Amino acid sequence: MHPDVKKLLEVQKVDQSIAKIQRDLDSIPRERAKREAALDAVRRRHDELTAALRQAEVDARSNDTSIRQSDDEIKKLETRLNGVRNNAEYQATLLQIGSVRQERGRLEEAGLTLLEKIESMRAELATAKTAFDEAQRVFADFVREGEAFLAKRRLDLEKVSVGREALTAGIPPDLMGRYAKMFGARDSLSVCAVEGATCTGCYTTIPPNLVVKLQAGTSVVICNTCQRILYIPE
Ligand SMILES: [Zn+2]
Incomplete structure (x- = not known):
């Protein structure tokens, strides 16, 4: 074998080890970025559900307030009914009471629908929270293990690179x-x-x-x- 080729063969052995380590060093950050993006998606889903639930709870409270306002309105109209002086006014007030009662019925139905929605959203959020907690745990494990692996491979890289320079002498x-x-x-x-x-x-x-x-x-x-x-x- 030509002596220079013999030397190159030794250099190549070292370089192949270096290339293998380099692939490991490159793969961990790539994998980490991929996993981070997946974790972000799980987090976004959790945050979106949290925000939607909060909004539904606000809507439910506002609906309750409207129902109480309807009750007040009905009481006021019933009081007025006792003081009316003629039949026309009496009929008009009755009509008004009927219309407020109708509106109150509609609000009550909407309130029930909202409560059902909130209940199913809470269940959905609980599932999303479990998934998010688990994903965070798995990611933290990966980061810890990945960093330990990178540290080890960096040491390997230092070790295999020692003496490479000497092998190239004379080529x-x-x-x-x-x-x-x-x-x-x-x-x-x-x-x-x-x-x-x-x-x-x-x-x-x-x-x-x-x-x-x-x-x-x-x-x-x-x-x-x-x-x-x-x-x-x-
Ligand atoms: Zn060939």
Whole structure:
């Protein structure tokens, strides 16, 4: 094997470990954002139900006030009825009382509908609150575990990165550049083995003249198809 390729293979092992750790480091914040958005949706549902229930309770109280006002109005009209001086006024007052009673009946019905609505809203809110509490608990667990995992992976990253610099010593910069470019472009596999006469990176057959070059180990051989740096395992 060409000595520079041998070195690159060692560098690649380190870089693959680094890439794996980096994927973990990237995945946790992404997952956290996703979960946070889901938690926000559960929170919004809970808050909306809370606000709607409050509004319904305000409506019910205002409806009760209207019923009491109707009662007062009826009492006032009945008192007036005792003091009327002629039949026309008596009939008019009776009509007025009838109309206020009718309105009071309508309000009472509306009040009952509101109470039923409030009852079902309370049940719905209780369910939403349970879901929200549970979602908050699960999210807090995730954050705690995620942070512990990130701390561990950051330590792993420090550990595996130690000595990488030394491994690259003596590798020509243009080869190093090609390696780095292909490592990024070819899914963390820049230096790859040839098995039989097949590139294990792209599974195409390597021409015999390149196989001979590889066997000689005197020059760096690139796959014509995937541009990876090739080697024959020793
Ligand atoms: Zn290839």
